[in-house]
Amino acid sequence: xxxxxxxxxxxxxxxxxxxxxxxxxxxxxxxxxxxxxxxxxxxxxxxxxxxxxxxxxxxxxxxxxxxxxxxxxxxxxxxxxxxxxxxxxxxxxxxxxxxxxxxxxxxxxxxxxxxxxxxxxxxxxxxxxxxxxxxxxxxxxxxxxxxxxxxxxxxxxxxxxxxxxxxxxxxxxxxxxxxxxxxxxxxxxxxxxxxxxxxxxxxxxxxxxxxxxxxxxxxxxxxxxxxxxxxxxxxxxxxxxxxxxxxxxxxxxxxxxxxxxxxxxxxxxxxxxxxxxxxxxxxxxxxxxxxxxxxxxxxxxxxxxxxxxxxxxxxxxxxxxxxxxxxxxxxxxxxxxxxxxxxxxxxxxxxxxxxxxxxxxxxxxxxxxxxxxxxxxxxxxxxxxxxxxxxxxxxxxxxxxxxxxxxxxxxxxxxxxxxxxxxxxxxxxxxxxxxxxxxxxxxxxxxxxxxxxxxxxxxxxxxxxxxxxxxxxxxxxxx
Amino acid sequence: xxxxxxxxxxxxxxxxxxxxxxxxxxxxxxxxxxxxxxxxxxxxxxxxxxxxxxxxxxxxxxxxxxxxxxxxxxxxxxxxxxxxxxxxxxxxxxxxxxxxxxxxxxxxxxxxxxxxxxxxxxxxxxxxxxxxxxxxxxxxxxxxxxxxxxxxxxxxxxxxxxxxxxxxxxxxxxxxxxxxxxxxxxxxxxxxxxxxxxxxxxxxxxxxxxxxxxxxxxxxxxxxxxxxxxxxxxxxxxxxxxxxxxxxxxxxxxxxxxxxxxxxxxxxxxxxxxxxxxxxxxxxxxxxxxxxxxxxxxxxxxxxxxx
Numbered sequence: 001x002x003x004x005x006x007x008x009x010x011x012x013x014x015x016x017x018x019x020x021x022x023x024x025x026x027x028x029x030x031x032x033x034x035x036x037x038x039x040x041x042x043x044x045x046x047x048x049x050x051x052x053x054x055x056x057x058x059x060x061x062x063x064x065x066x067x068x069x070x071x072x073x074x075x076x077x078x079x080x081x082x083x084x085x086x087x088x089x090x091x092x093x094x095x096x097x098x099x100x101x102x103x104x105x106x107x108x109x110x111x112x113x114x115x116x117x118x119x120x121x122x123x124x125x126x127x128x129x130x131x132x133x134x135x136x137x138x139x140x141x142x143x144x145x146x147x148x149x150x151x152x153x154x155x156x157x158x159x160x161x162x163x164x165x166x167x168x169x170x171x172x173x174x175x176x177x178x179x180x181x182x183x184x185x186x187x188x189x190x191x192x193x194x195x196x197x198x199x200x201x202x203x204x205x206x207x208x209x210x211x212x213x214x215x216x217x218x219x220x221x222x223x224x225x226x227x228x229x230x231x232x233x234x235x236x237x238x239x240x241x242x243x244x245x246x247x248x249x250x251x252x253x254x255x256x257x258x259x260x261x262x263x264x265x266x267x268x269x270x271x272x273x274x275x276x277x278x279x280x281x282x283x284x285x286x287x288x289x290x291x292x293x294x295x296x297x298x299x300x301x302x303x304x305x306x307x308x309x310x311x312x313x314x315x316x317x318x319x320x321x322x323x324x325x326x327x328x329x330x331x332x333x334x335x336x337x338x339x340x341x342x343x344x345x346x347x348x349x350x351x352x353x354x355x356x357x358x359x360x361x362x363x364x365x366x367x368x369x370x371x372x373x374x375x376x377x378x379x380x381x382x383x384x385x386x387x388x389x390x391x392x393x394x395x396x397x398x399x400x401x402x403x404x405x406x407x408x409x410x411x412x413x414x415x416x417x418x419x420x421x422x423x424x425x426x427x428x429x430x431x432x433x434x435x436x437x438x439x440x441x442x443x444x445x446x447x448x449x450x451x452x453x454x455x456x457x458x459x460x461x462x463x464x465x466x467x468x469x470x471x472x473x474x475x476x477x478x479x
Numbered sequence: 480x481x482x483x484x485x486x487x488x489x490x491x492x493x494x495x496x497x498x499x500x501x502x503x504x505x506x507x508x509x510x511x512x513x514x515x516x517x518x519x520x521x522x523x524x525x526x527x528x529x530x531x532x533x534x535x536x537x538x539x540x541x542x543x544x545x546x547x548x549x550x551x552x553x554x555x556x557x558x559x560x561x562x563x564x565x566x567x568x569x570x571x572x573x574x575x576x577x578x579x580x581x582x583x584x585x586x587x588x589x590x591x592x593x594x595x596x597x598x599x600x601x602x603x604x605x606x607x608x609x610x611x612x613x614x615x616x617x618x619x620x621x622x623x624x625x626x627x628x629x630x631x632x633x634x635x636x637x638x639x640x641x642x643x644x645x646x647x648x649x650x651x652x653x654x655x656x657x658x659x660x661x662x663x664x665x666x667x668x669x670x671x672x673x674x675x676x677x678x679x680x681x682x683x684x685x686x687x688x689x690x691x692x693x694x695x696x697x698x699x700x701x702x703x704x705x706x707x708x709x710x711x712x713x714x715x716x717x718x719x720x721x722x723x724x725x726x727x728x729x730x731x732x733x734x735x736x737x738x739x740x741x742x743x744x745x746x747x748x749x750x751x752x753x754x755x756x757x758x759x760x761x762x763x764x765x766x767x768x769x770x771x772x773x774x775x776x777x778x779x780x781x782x783x784x785x786x
Contacts, residue, residue, distance in 0.1 A: 102745045109532055109748070127533040127748055237728030239746075291619035292640035294729040309620050435533040438746045450730040453642045475548075476534055 005029050052148040057368040058087030064372070065107060065118035066092050067100040070322070071187045071355055072119065074389035075376055082375045088368050098297075108133040113362045116369035120358045122164045122174075122429060123239070125182035126437050128358065130168055135359040136180035140370045151374055155396045160185035163429045164356050170434040170478045171260035183356035184377045185395040187385075190350040190427050191248040192419045193337040194305060194320025195312035196330055199225055203311070211249055211280050211341040214314065218288035221311040230288030232304050232313035235296040237449060239441035243431070244298070245314030246281065246448075247351040249341030251430035253277050257440060258432040258469075265434060265478050267466035269444065270459075277341075279458045282451045294449045306330055314339060316353060317419060318392050324413055325390075336415040338422040348423040351430045354395075393420065436476055440469055519761075525754035532748035545755035554731060554739075558756075559763075562735045565646065565721075566714040569653045570707055576654065577661025577706070584662075585669045595666065602659040606652075610723035613652045614639070639724045642732045649733060652720050657713075661706050668702030669695070700778045708771040715764055736760040 162175025385391025473479025
């Protein structure tokens with residue numbers, strides 16, 4: 001009986017048996033759901049080990065630096081399979097996002113070999129790469145001796161692969177032929193609308209299709225609902241205020257953060273189109289945003305939606321995903337919609353945030369770290385996370401085609417797949433890759449705060465911002 | 480046989496053992512001093528560099544360049560201004576409140592002793608945690624303070640999210656956390672004052688206000704200066720409350736020294752500028768503490784002379 005069960009799961013892992021047949025066979029053999037999960041993991045591990053020496057670094061111990069995130073939770077839930085597969089021991093430190101990147105900077109700037117691999121975003125590698133803190137992973141990906149032949153790098157969505165590769169030239173195109181692969185995409189977020197369907201029905205409004213409608217709808221919701229505010233967007237004095245909904249809408253109008261001319265960078269936030277966009281955005285926050293908007297991070301934006309304090313958000317799609325489950329008050333009430341801010345735009349242009357894995361240059365166990373990175377970004381782990389955990393959005397094209405994953409999302413999160421599929425083609429990083437990214441975006445957020453607080457007029461504020469950015473770029477030899 | 484000339488100096492060999500003990504005892508202090516000086520000198524060195532971790536090719540000595548850039552930077556003067564205002568407000572308010580509470584608790588009764596212990600609770604809370612508590616209490620959706628303020632007819636009080644009220648809000652949190660510190664020091668001072676002048680004043684029927692201004696306050700001055708100095712050194716280097724509540728915003732409203740230096744290093748990886756800001760902060764702190772200590776010594780001498 002045991003051999004028959006194992007043979008059935010091995011056949012599934014090898015792709016010889018469909019999922020339906022697996023479930024039918026497992027039920028026939030009396031396997032419980034919990035046992036099936038364990039057997040499935042074990043079979044996938046064995047399938048992975050078939051044609052690659054996963055045990056080459058057996059006995060090594062590596063340490064990871066992780067952000068507290070569902071992606072990290074999914075990985076930790078599956079880590080025993082990695083240990084079994086490789087014989088590599090894994091320990092990790094997990095930090096909340098508020099302090100996570102400061103911890104990364106502290107660890108890397110001190111050239112510490114404490115951590116072998118860590119979670120990062122693509123923007124951060126624009127600092128870590130030129131500083132020499134992270135390894136160009138092309139050295140591994142392109143080396144058949146070091147990389148599992150079934151790693152299927154090409155299965156990772158092309159936009160994500162490009163967005164995490166940069167040649168180190170300020171203003172250089174992401175994903176160019178000479179780009180270095182600073183990190184491996186792990187999970188990503190698109191920026192679209194998530195809204196409370198009950199509140200929309202109550203206020204008799206439909207889902208807005210562009211920025212003008214968004215502003216009007218948010219104002220009506222604020223007025224008619226008598227409590228919840230209309231639109232949740234981030235507002236803290238941080239780069240994180242600029243990159244989600246704000247930049248996604250901004251880019252949809254064809255506006256840029258910087259222009260590149262003859263290798264020199266120049267601020268572009270004070271164009272006429274940019275000023276018009278900023279004015280609408282600022283007015284929208286004043287009329288229908290949270291009262292203490294200038295302290296809002298992703299956490300408050302999401303929490304308000306889940307608690308019914310806001311009627312919609314223009315932020316990371318996975319925020320709407322998570323707020324539609326768990327113990328949230330508005331669980332099951334949320335809907336999702338792709339959003340193109342520009343009425344003349346053909347499609348949405350969500351700026352993408354990619355949680356990725358990078359390897360420390362100071363690691364003394366790089367080969368073992370690479371084993372971990374391959375495993376954590378493998379199709380098998382991606383499938384496990386997408387099917388069994390909350391690993392959305394998965395980075396592999398084949399996972400998006402997986403019927404079990406799609407069925408689960410479609411059933412519990414109606415509209416989520418549609419918003420993703422409509423907006424994904426236009427998704428990429430819309431910032432200019434350059435080392436002063438955090439200087440530029442933090443000051444941009446500061447200027448937005450001043451505009452909303454009426455400390456400065458939009459036009460004047462953007463002129464001042466552009467002048468200040470240009471000065472900093474010149475001082476850094478970039479402008 | 481030769482005789483030694485009488486006028487030749489006699490060599491006296493000191494055969495006493497070398498006194499190592501004093502050197503040995505001062506060794507820990509020396510080590511601590513070196514431990515303090517190394518980061519300080521390192522900061523001075525970095526402040527003389529153009530040094531961004533993510534632009535290693537630009538690294539080089541610019542000597543006083545970072546300081547000169549700061550002098551011409553309006554943002555820097557805003558930082559100086561807000562840091563000094565924050566310091567003056569927090570130390571001033573905490574001193575007044577701390578003194579009032581200490582005066583009320585001066586008599587040693589069971590109730591007063593209990594209250595003085597309870598009043599220490601905020602001081603035992605980490606400032607960052609206190610800031611998060613206050614952030615929740617001032618939340619416009621569910622915060623108790625926002626609710627109480629709304630009962631008074633103020634519906635849109637911005638707290639930390641509005642430039643006009645952000646300084647007030649962080650000062651409020653600082654006052655909540657640190658007033659007990661002032662209170663404890665001043666209460667200890669009040670209870671240690673000699674009783675004769677007060678008894679004499681009571682016998683002569685001197686009004687209480689006169690006693691306070693002419694006897695209590697002058698005798699308490701060394702304690703007031705000590706407590707204020709401790710708080711001043713801490714307040715001008717404020718980080719946790721401001722960062723946890725506003726990250727230096729809204730806009731640049733609360734971009735105090737430490738927050739700015741922190742952001743320069745951790746977000747912008749601009750080591751040179753961050754170090755220069757901290758060296759300037761050290762200079763300001765040094766000047767202010769020098770002024771306070773000088774006055775403290777003068778008052779102590781005066782009180783010794785009068786004794």
